[in-house]
Amino acid sequence: MRYAEFTPFDLVLLAQGLGVTVGLFLATTLIGLFLGALWGVIRFYRTPVLTQFITFVAEILKNSPVLVQLFLVFFGFPAFFKLNMTPVNAAVITLSLNTAAFVYVIAVSSIESIGRDQVEAARVFGLTRWQVLRHVIAPQALAFSIGPLTALLVNQLQVTSLISVIGVMDLAKIGANLNLRTLQPFIVWTVVGVLYYLAAKLVATLGARLEKRLRAHSAFRGL
Template sequence: MRLSDSTAEPRGRSPLGIALLVLLAVAGAWAAIRHFSGGVPGAGAAGYDWDFGALWKYRWLLLSGLLYTLLFTVICVALGLLIGLVTGLGRLSSNKFITAPLRAYIEVFRCTPVLVQLVWFYYALPVLTGIEMTAVTAATVCLALYGGAFYSEIVRGGIISIETGQSEAAKALGMTRLQMLRRVILPQAFKKMVPPLMNQSIMQLKNTSLLSVLAVPDLLYQGQVIAHDTYRPLEVYTFIAVAYFLVLLPITVWAKRMEYGTGPKEV
């Protein structure tokens, strides 16, 4: 029986609602700028003179930083998903010699700040191993392992959420464990994993803003260079905030639509 309209999951935001949200965000940002720059009578005694035109000659630097951020995110998400799939399946093993180190890896990365991990991988790991790494390599390894720890628990949780009757039926048909996972369990579990996987991938994109501490040329690092050169930090960081917002808003809306699309529709 299909759910009634009153109990069905709400659909994603309409294009009109998204446009209204963006308009309100832009209006709020502009009102704040006018307020603190002295554009509103009696406000902003310092009277800061905003000048976004100063950023125009750095447009290609900002664009390269944005593209680097997006490319870095795609690479780290892809590697993290691969690590998460392998470790998530490994966590389902009954062998403690397999599950114990995997659990230790997951808890270490989930229970320590990602900024601390980035600094440790770049400065401490080469001292311990004798292997020199560039800032980009250290950041890639760190964020991939960090994301993989979260993806692993999402994969494991999605698999164990499937009813045991499904696996019993697959065994009754003579399927091997690998065939059962590939043909029966994973296709059903993936539908439940989509929303948390999307949310964690969005978090990975926001985590790239921490790469600037290692001088990785992402959007924030390029912004810091421009702010130092122009002495216009407010304009630079406002632009960076708006850029992240414009990139993440459609992804967030799409993730929400995916979440509603994979939800249960029949009872």
């Protein structure tokens, strides 16, 4: 017997898929933000060799398709380094590094957006390089970078859909399965698309709210 009709359980499946997508998105975002910020700090300290290496890796990650990166980690790494790789592991590694590469670029440009005179003034007052970074640069750079970061995260949320290709049961994969079972592509992909759309809008709204708060100190107060 074929179960070709939609059943109430499909809603549970969709919710599970959405959960996997959101969970992986949050996890890779946190790792990516941490790594990207760390790379930015390494560049701020002008660590020789390491800075050039990071810049090179970030350029490669930014300028190649995420799908190929996924294939490299999921198919290439196990064959070459002789290790076991589950689809979820491969997805977390790839998406985290990819996010980190873009976060790194944003971190670098937002650090550079702060005038050199501020850094020099702080140094003259005897602050160490770390204190300058922590108390002078970080608060301003954070407020500056929230806008680009939000745009990046909205994009990265959509990029998570690619992990369905290596078999992670995320929203897109659930959609593909439902599509194969019910043969109703219009309904299935519309529902999946709407769920992704709402998730993206949620990220954008939260980002805008956070940016407004962080920029409150410099907002126009009115006459």
